[in-house]
Amino acid sequence: xxxxxxxxxxxxxxxxxEFGNSRVVDDLSFVVQPGKTVAIxxxxxxxxxxxxxxxxxxxxxxxAKFAAGRIVFGDRDxxxxxxxxxxxxxxxEIAMIFQEPMTSLNPVFTxxxxxxxxxxxxxxxxxxxxxAEARRLLDMVRLPDSEQLLKRYPHQLSGGMRQxxxxxxxxxxxxxxxxADEPTTALDVTIQAQILTIMRELQxxxxxxxxxxxxxxxxxxxxxxxxxxxxxxxxxxxxxxSQIFADPQHPYTRTxxxxxxxxxxxxxxEFPKRLPLTVLENDVPTVVGEERVQDxxxxxxxxxxxxxxxxxxxxxxxxxxxKVTHRLSAVSKAGFDIYPGETLALxxxxxxxxxxxxxxIQQLQTAHLGEISFNGRSYSAxxxxxxxxxxxxxxxxxxxxFASLDPRKTVGFSIAEPINTHGLVSGGKAVRRRVDxxxxxxxxxxxxxxxxxxxxxxxxxxxxxIARALASDPKxxxxxxxxxALDVSIQAQIINLFMDLQAERGLxxxxxxxxxxxxxKMSHRVAVLYLGQIMEMGSRRxxxxxxxxxxxxxxLSAVPVADPSAERNVTLMEGEIPNPVRRVGDEPAILAxxxxxxxxxxxxxx
Amino acid sequence: MAATTSxxxxxxxxFILGASLTVLICGAVLLSDVLxxxxxxxxxxxxxxxxxxxxxxxxxxxPLGRDVLARVVAGGKISLLVGFTSVFGAVIxxxxxxxxxxxxxxxxxxxxxxxxxxxLAMPFILLAITFIAIVGGSLTNxxxxxxxxxxxxxxxxxxxxxxxxxxxxxxxxxxxxxxxxWRIILQHLLPNLIGPVIVLMTLNVANNILLESSLTFLxxxxxxxxxxxxxxxADGRTYLQTAWWVxxxxxxxxxxxxxxxxxxxxxxxxxxxxxxxTTG
Numbered sequence: 001x002x003x004x005x006x007x008x009x010x011x012x013x014x015x016x017x018e019f020g021n022s023r024v025v026d027d028l029s030f031v032v033q034p035g036k037t038v039a040i041x042x043x044x045x046x047x048x049x050x051x052x053x054x055x056x057x058x059x060x061x062x063x064a065k066f067a068a069g070r071i072v073f074g075d076r077d078x079x080x081x082x083x084x085x086x087x088x089x090x091x092x093e094i095a096m097i098f099q100e101p102m103t104s105l106n107p108v109f110t111x112x113x114x115x116x117x118x119x120x121x122x123x124x125x126x127x128x129x130x131x132a133e134a135r136r137l138l139d140m141v142r143l144p145d146s147e148q149l150l151k152r153y154p155h156q157l158s159g160g161m162r163q164x165x166x167x168x169x170x171x172x173x174x175x176x177x178x179x180a181d182e183p184t185t186a187l188d189v190t191i192q193a194q195i196l197t198i199m200r201e202l203q204x205x206x207x208x209x210x211x212x213x214x215x216x217x218x219x220x221x222x223x224x225x226x227x228x229x230x231x232x233x234x235x236x237x238x239x240x241x242s243q244i245f246a247d248p249q250h251p252y253t254r255t256x257x258x259x260x261x262x263x264x265x266x267x268x269x270e271f272p273k274r275l276p277l278t279v280l281e282n283d284v285p286t287v288v289g290e291e292r293v294q295d296x297x298x299x300x301x302x303x304x305x306x307x308x309x310x311x312x313x314x315x316x317x318x319x320x321x322x323k324v325t326h327r328l329s330a331v332s333k334a335g336f337d338i339y340p341g342e343t344l345a346l347x348x349x350x351x352x353x354x355x356x357x358x359x360x361i362q363q364l365q366t367a368h369l370g371e372i373s374f375n376g377r378s379y380s381a382x383x384x385x386x387x388x389x390x391x392x393x394x395x396x397x398x399x400x401x402f403a404s405l406d407p408r409k410t411v412g413f414s415i416a417e418p419i420n421t422h423g424l425v426s427g428g429k430a431v432r433r434r435v436d437x438x439x440x441x442x443x444x445x446x447x448x449x450x451x452x453x454x455x456x457x458x459x460x461x462x463x464x465x466i467a468r469a470l471a472s473d474p475k476x477x478x479x480x481x482x483x484x485a486l487d488v489s490i491q492a493q494i495i496n497l498f499m500d501l502q503a504e505r506g507l508x509x510x511x512x513x514x515x516x517x518x519x520x521k522m523s524h525r526v527a528v529l530y531l532g533q534i535m536e537m538g539s540r541r542x543x544x545x546x547x548x549x550x551x552x553x554x555x556l557s558a559v560p561v562a563d564p565s566a567e568r569n570v571t572l573m574e575g576e577i578p579n580p581v582r583r584v585g586d587e588p589a590i591l592a593x594x595x596x597x598x599x600x601x602x603x604x605x606x
Numbered sequence: 607m608a609a610t611t612s613x614x615x616x617x618x619x620x621f622i623l624g625a626s627l628t629v630l631i632c633g634a635v636l637l638s639d640v641l642x643x644x645x646x647x648x649x650x651x652x653x654x655x656x657x658x659x660x661x662x663x664x665x666x667x668x669p670l671g672r673d674v675l676a677r678v679v680a681g682g683k684i685s686l687l688v689g690f691t692s693v694f695g696a697v698i699x700x701x702x703x704x705x706x707x708x709x710x711x712x713x714x715x716x717x718x719x720x721x722x723x724x725x726l727a728m729p730f731i732l733l734a735i736t737f738i739a740i741v742g743g744s745l746t747n748x749x750x751x752x753x754x755x756x757x758x759x760x761x762x763x764x765x766x767x768x769x770x771x772x773x774x775x776x777x778x779x780x781x782x783x784x785x786x787x788w789r790i791i792l793q794h795l796l797p798n799l800i801g802p803v804i805v806l807m808t809l810n811v812a813n814n815i816l817l818e819s820s821l822t823f824l825x826x827x828x829x830x831x832x833x834x835x836x837x838x839x840a841d842g843r844t845y846l847q848t849a850w851w852v853x854x855x856x857x858x859x860x861x862x863x864x865x866x867x868x869x870x871x872x873x874x875x876x877x878x879x880x881x882x883x884t885t886g
Contacts, residue, residue, distance in 0.1 A: 364778060364781060395782070398775040398778065399775075405779075406780075406793075406797075406798070407776075408794075409794070417785060418784075421783055421785050421786070
């Protein structure tokens with residue numbers, strides 16, 4: 001950055017925000033120059049979202065008190081402005097995009113009406129002029145067929161399209177400052193790459209300043225000019241993006257960067273590796289844990305789980321007489337084996353059918369066709385009692401650690417549930433002892449058993465879910481996006497926990513994820529799914545080092561790289577994933593696979 | 607797993623107020639025969655004595671010279687009996703049906719809910735007249751009638767909550783573990799949807815006390831010579847201009863009962879919800 005320009009667009013000076021007695025933002029200062037992007041990074045609870053809501057003065061309604069500081073925008077101090085004045089600034093001069101495009105649009109109004117509302121309110125346009133402008137805005141965010149889109153309702157659009165509509169709305173009045181609060185976190189990587197490109201280009205065209213809030217260091221590297229690192233409400237480091245990445249000063253920044261999974265970091269390795277972690281001990285980054293090659297897979301054994309020609313379909317629309325007219329083919333002819341001690345990753349974007357496969361294996365979903373066998377025995381040949389036993393042998397970990405624990409039950413109750421259900425240990429004391437052991441194994445203490453889920457952080461809750469999954473002593477654990485909702489540093493710890501448990505107990509994992517960097521870190525073999533079919537399957541090296549299928553390559557190239565100096569060579573996938581709901585009789589073509597290398601299968605294009 | 611810490615906070619204003627009101631009223635009503643043995647004694651010489659003028663009749667007397675305080679206390683027997691039993695009956699019946707219909711969906715759900723719709727579409731008075739015409743009016747039949755007419759509310763409320771809850775991941779993960787259905791229903795669904803049920807219960811106790819009196823007024827309910835709060839309210843209506851106390855005191859009794867129950871209900875709902883409570 002050059003010497004401070006005469007007049008920054010936004011200057012936050014010594015801002016402190018309090019909720020009740022707790023100070024969530026403490027003495028924060030930064031400036032945003034016109035046309036530049038400041039990224040605020042930090043983990044959940046670091047105060048980054050409160051900062052953005054304070055700039056908009058939306059934090060007031062949540063009960064925030066501004067204990068000290070100024071937020072200077074143009075000539076005025078926003079903290080002194082009344083809510084009435086703020087209403088003329090919000091949307092017009094400072095616009096904001098939120099994380100959830102699903103909930104930020106009103107479901108009962110058309111897209112056109114919602115964009116027009118902003119224009120008519122702030123720009124005092126007439127209805128016809130506003131509609132024309134709305135269309136231009138949709139074209140600007142590169143939404144196809146904007147004329148028709150204006151008449152549609154939010155639920156008819158995909159997540160990526162909705163987020164583009166949100167951007168169009170935010171830019172409707174040509175704001176000078178755009179605040180984006182985790183705008184791409186809820187989106188698939190390929191869609192994320194599209195949105196980030198659009199945002200970058202629009203920023204260049206309109207010359208606006210941007211405050212970009214995220215926890216994803218890859219996104220930071222791509223978007224930011226200047227980075228503010230927040231930790232526990234305080235700014236711990238600030239600097240140009242290249243400097244933060246190349247030479248982080250503060251111990252917290254160093255641990256944060258060390259924890260970021262980097263795509264390509266495992267190149268040349270035959271097996272996944274358990275790597276030591278950098279953690280903060282008394283504010284000093286310390287490397288803990290051992291480095292170990294994860295050669296736990298026993299390929300000479302009988303496959304633990306074998307899935308053959310699996311089809312899962314959902315009936316979407318019926319005639320009045322109950323005849324099915326439209327179907328969603330969630331999974332089409334999927335087949336794979338998982339060996340004891342092996343981690344097989346299923347990767348793909350939302351709607352690719354990866355969770356459906358997991359749920360079918362866990363018997364939460366019935367298959368249309370196909371065979372699943374466990375230890376050489378087919379599900380269909382099993383008695384009801386045997387199938388019940390399968391729920392002990394196979395465990396499922398869900399994505400959202402907040403939703404997958406019963407809020408009304410103690411953690412101890414939840415962990416004891418599989419033990420009691422399958423009668424593994426008898427007697428209240430023995431069960432309690434087992435629960436304590438499990439809690440300690442996942443890095444919590446036995447005192448936690450009497451507490452309720454809301455008293456734990458996201459990372460701790462996911463540990464509790466892992467303890468519950470281990471409680472029944474399973475052979476296979478299906479982890480459905482189990483790391484996606486966690487902060488990177490927590491994510492790294494949980495990955496190591498998964499690997500340690502695998503080495504200890506010879507567990508096999510079916511690891512369902514959309515995060516390619518995490519998959520590269522921990523899996524032995526990878527299957528890439530697209531619209532319910534396996535596009536490519538092979539060992540981790542085959543998929544990541546010599547990807548053959550075009551879709552695998554696109555998926556890999558869309559992953560943001562946590563290195564600001566890296567040249568981006570993105571073959572952007574334009575458009576959206578096609579709608580998988582089809583008329584009966586118009587089923588998607590089943591692709592044949594060919595084995596190009598031993599164990600490396602690629603779908604032949606139809 | 608037995609919780610080592612008690613889940614109930616007794617030191618809350620809601621609990622102290624609610625419990626003392628409820629205990630006071632219920633206690634007085636239960637002991638009414640001992641406290642006021644001659645509640646129904648007619649004394650035409652002291653008709654419509656205003657309250658606080660005669661030490662014998664602190665709340666005054668009614669048009670037949672009966673002591674209002676004694677009648678309010680005695681009248682609580684019928685009112686509370688009808689109010690409580692009908693609500694509990696409807697809750698047990700409605701919650702069970704709602705849980706089963708919502709959790710299993712399918713044919714039974716459709717059948718039960720269409721039946722519920724049918725019943726909701728029928729006016730209460732029509733249902734009451736038909737029902738009483740067939741089985742005859744009595745205390746038990748009044749209670750049964752109230753249960754029959756109100757279980758639908760609970761069933762619909764519970765079914766709605768179950769439909770959203772059963773898609774939540776903690777229910778899915780219980781299923782994934784292999785927890786039997788009845789345990790999922792009792793241990794995971796029920797505790798998570800009991801809050802709104804408790805609120806509806808406390809509101810319905812008051813509602814049913816009044817409904818009982820309307821039924822009695824129409825000659826469809828309990829024997830009208832037995833005092834009840836609702837009946838007294840109805841009787842006092844004609845004297846409202848000249849002798850307000852005849853109807854105000856039974857009204858006050860209903861109000862305080864409902865207030866007490868509402869406070870207790872709120873306290874119970876909050877106590878059952880571990881979020882917002884920190885275990886030390």
